[in-house]
Amino acid sequence: MSILKRLKSSTGYFILGALLLFVVVQILLLPLVDGEPILNNFWRGLIFWGAAITMVTLGLNLIYGFNGQFSLGQYGFYAIGAYTSADVTYRWTHSDPSGLAVVLLGVLLTLLLYVLVSAFLRRLYGVTVTARFTIYLLATMLAFFVAVKLAAPVGALFVSVLGALPDSVTQQMVFFIALVGGGALAGIISFLFGLPVLELGSDYFGIATLGFTMIVKVLLDNTDTILPFPEMKGARGMVGIPQWTTWPWVFLTFMLVVLVMRNLLHSSSGRTILSVREDERAASLVGIDVANSKVLAFVVGSIFAGLAGGIRAHDLAFLHPQSFNFIQSYNPLIIVVLGGLGSMTGTIFTGFIWILLLEGALRLVLPPGFETWRFVVYPIILLLMMLLRPGGLFGKYEMPFLRRTLPPLRKKIVEEAVK
Amino acid sequence: MKGRPEGLSAEVEARPVVLEVKDLTHFFGNLRAVHDFDMTLRQGELVGLIGPNGAGKTTVFNLVTGVYLPTEGSIRFHDVKLVGRPSHEIIQMGIARTFQNIRLFSNLTVLDNVRIAYHPHAGYTLVDSILHTSRFHEKETEMTERAQEFLDIFGLAERQGDIAGSLPYGLQRRLEIARALATDPQLLILDEPAAGMNPQEIDELLDLIIFIRDHFNLTVFLVEHQMRLVMNVCEWITVMDFGEVLARGKPAEVRGNPRVVEAYLGRQTVKIK
Numbered sequence: 001m002s003i004l005k006r007l008k009s010s011t012g013y014f015i016l017g018a019l020l021l022f023v024v025v026q027i028l029l030l031p032l033v034d035g036e037p038i039l040n041n042f043w044r045g046l047i048f049w050g051a052a053i054t055m056v057t058l059g060l061n062l063i064y065g066f067n068g069q070f071s072l073g074q075y076g077f078y079a080i081g082a083y084t085s086a087d088v089t090y091r092w093t094h095s096d097p098s099g100l101a102v103v104l105l106g107v108l109l110t111l112l113l114y115v116l117v118s119a120f121l122r123r124l125y126g127v128t129v130t131a132r133f134t135i136y137l138l139a140t141m142l143a144f145f146v147a148v149k150l151a152a153p154v155g156a157l158f159v160s161v162l163g164a165l166p167d168s169v170t171q172q173m174v175f176f177i178a179l180v181g182g183g184a185l186a187g188i189i190s191f192l193f194g195l196p197v198l199e200l201g202s203d204y205f206g207i208a209t210l211g212f213t214m215i216v217k218v219l220l221d222n223t224d225t226i227l228p229f230p231e232m233k234g235a236r237g238m239v240g241i242p243q244w245t246t247w248p249w250v251f252l253t254f255m256l257v258v259l260v261m262r263n264l265l266h267s268s269s270g271r272t273i274l275s276v277r278e279d280e281r282a283a284s285l286v287g288i289d290v291a292n293s294k295v296l297a298f299v300v301g302s303i304f305a306g307l308a309g310g311i312r313a314h315d316l317a318f319l320h321p322q323s324f325n326f327i328q329s330y331n332p333l334i335i336v337v338l339g340g341l342g343s344m345t346g347t348i349f350t351g352f353i354w355i356l357l358l359e360g361a362l363r364l365v366l367p368p369g370f371e372t373w374r375f376v377v378y379p380i381i382l383l384l385m386m387l388l389r390p391g392g393l394f395g396k397y398e399m400p401f402l403r404r405t406l407p408p409l410r411k412k413i414v415e416e417a418v419k
Numbered sequence: 420m421k422g423r424p425e426g427l428s429a430e431v432e433a434r435p436v437v438l439e440v441k442d443l444t445h446f447f448g449n450l451r452a453v454h455d456f457d458m459t460l461r462q463g464e465l466v467g468l469i470g471p472n473g474a475g476k477t478t479v480f481n482l483v484t485g486v487y488l489p490t491e492g493s494i495r496f497h498d499v500k501l502v503g504r505p506s507h508e509i510i511q512m513g514i515a516r517t518f519q520n521i522r523l524f525s526n527l528t529v530l531d532n533v534r535i536a537y538h539p540h541a542g543y544t545l546v547d548s549i550l551h552t553s554r555f556h557e558k559e560t561e562m563t564e565r566a567q568e569f570l571d572i573f574g575l576a577e578r579q580g581d582i583a584g585s586l587p588y589g590l591q592r593r594l595e596i597a598r599a600l601a602t603d604p605q606l607l608i609l610d611e612p613a614a615g616m617n618p619q620e621i622d623e624l625l626d627l628i629i630f631i632r633d634h635f636n637l638t639v640f641l642v643e644h645q646m647r648l649v650m651n652v653c654e655w656i657t658v659m660d661f662g663e664v665l666a667r668g669k670p671a672e673v674r675g676n677p678r679v680v681e682a683y684l685g686r687q688t689v690k691i692k
Contacts, residue, residue, distance in 0.1 A: 125504065126503050260549055263548060263550070263551050264545075264548060264549055266548075267543075267547075267549075267555065267559075268537070268538045268541040268548065268559070269541075269545055269548055271531055271535045272538050274527060274535075275524050275535045278524035278525065278527060279524060279525075282522035282523070282524065283524075284507045284510075285486070285506055285507075285510060285516055285518075285522075286510060286536040286598055286599070287507050287510035287511045287536065287538070287539050287602045288539075289507045290507065404531075406528065406530065406580045407530070407563045407567075409567060409576060409577075410564050410567050410568075
């Protein structure tokens with residue numbers, strides 16, 4: 001009974017719809033007609049790309065649309081996720097397990113140290129942001145120092161454990177760890193970056209995140225000279241990343257992002273995130289730790305970007321720093337404004353439409369010179385949008401599953417009202 | 420005792436001290452907004468702070484709730500030092516306040532406005548909220564029910580789904596007080612609660628303030644311009660002008676004090692025959 005009842009609710013419809021989408025796309029991707037799938041590599045790439053951009057944009061919507069903090073740094077975290085996970089799988093396929101070991105160990109140790117440090121900091125009072133930041137930074141450095149030192153023995157352990165499994169299983173597990181590692185590293189860096197910078201007002205924060213994207217781009221240009229990662233090949237672009245992204249992976253990651261964001265927003269922490277957007281001063285004067293709430297939204301949003309980076313890297317099999325420059329970082333910003341700030345539904349639909357229509361359909365229809373005109377067309381679309389529908393395509397609309405529902409009044413209150 | 424008028428009953432003077440403000444001084448640049456301000460509140464008192472515009476009343480409130488860091492002086496709440504603590508900690512310790520110009524979360528529903536104030540007592544972790552565990556559902560229902568009870572007391576239960584910004588002015592004031600009380604305070608600070616209200620609304624507010632003081636066992640500290648409210652509801656009053664305490668006493672004493680009259684109306688320079 002209760003299962004039937006749940007199936008008829010908005011949750012049930014959402015699950016059914018998602019499963020249907022999964023099955024349809026999966027069938028279309030199978031080589032059924034003449035050994036060629038209906039969605040060929042071109043369209044497959046676009047769908048995966050659309051999913052990745054939409055995940056980044058959902059993260060940006062959480063930070064900008066729901067929490068009110070203007071971030072231009074999401075492409076930086078997207079790049080961190082992409083390069084981290086690509087490095088892990090690249091090294092693994094070139095029989096070097098150290099990447100896997102360092103990322104996994106480093107992330108786990110960092111999280112452990114963060115838990116200890118935050119428990120310690122809670123006992124103190126009057127700790128400045130700078131001191132807080134320094135302690136966390138030292139903790140992170142310590143964790144990764146230990147991880148690098150332990151890389152060789154732990155790596156050997158991974159090889160013996162994972163090597164015992166069948167190849168296909170090993171590949172999936174390594175890919176899983178790489179994705180999670182990319183997301184987690186993006187999260188850790190966003191935490192360290194956000195801790196001092198989110199103290200600034202929203203506009204200053206925007207400028208600082210723009211700077212962050214530029215720093216990431218410069219570092220990626222010099223991965224083989226400044227940073228010790230020769231396999232990333234700096235400004236020449238990283239090649240030889242295994243093409244492991246499949247539709248089930250894309251679907252699962254995407255659904256995870258949507259569900260986590262939805263559940264977070266529907267909880268008490270989600271309400272504090274909204275309250276900070278509405279009025280920071282008022283939020284802190286009803287007992288909300290505003291800094292905490294901002295960091296939470298920023299870190300979760302950046303983890304989404306990191307995961308999306310991993311998905312994109314293993315579909316493209318090629319990474320170039322130029323695809324993460326700050327001009328590109330306007331893409332999610334345009335999508336989030338176009339779809340409607342503070343609307344998950346708007347972001348999801350607009351993200352896919354943006355990629356499928358502008359990068360896909362129009363490329364087939366319009367003459368080849370179109371690419372040059374793209375950055376004339378985009379701003380015009382945006383301008384028209386601002387004039388005609390300033391709230392975005394979807395405004396504040398949410399599909400029923402994502403909507404914040406109003407709990408019914410308690411029985412007693414209703415009875416009294418009737419009297 | 421410092422920061423209190425003479426002649427209060429022995430019963431009141433025997434109660435424990437809730438808030439103790441000593442030698443509070445605050446500068447905005449070179450402007451001295453508050454100078455050597457003292458104030459001691461005892462459990463269950465209903466005290467008013469009045470003074471002409473720009474006298475420094477709201478600044479005192481902002482100093483107490485950690486919005487500004489005082490240049491000098493000490494503020495203790497139940498004998499715990501407040502100076503240097505961030506606002507949200509001070510609120511969680513049991514001080515709640517409302518604002519002179521209403522500051523609701525105007526795009527959120529009435530119910531959410533109150534539920535946000537419950538966040539420190541939510542009783543579930545971030546993991547619970549992301550996984551929507553049974554603990555999450557249980558605590559969330561509990562929280563909603565408590566919030567609805569509050570709304571019911573303030574006559575807002577029926578409007579729980581309305582967007583806070585769309586409520587009429589009087590109800591927005593009520594909602595702000597409800598939100599402040601939801602933080603479970605021992606001391607309630609009201610900054611001009613009657614601003615912009617008509618006489619009938621002020622009478623309702625008067626009853627409401629006394630009701631919540633008794634019902635929630637609170638100490639109330641309010642700033643107000645409406646003499647109708649201050650004179651009828653406060654047990655004693657402190658008058659401020661140019662950041663300094665001008666007079667202290669029961670409403671009737673203060674009203675007759677020539678220095679207070681001068682501060683409000685100006686010195687009589689021309690003799691009228």
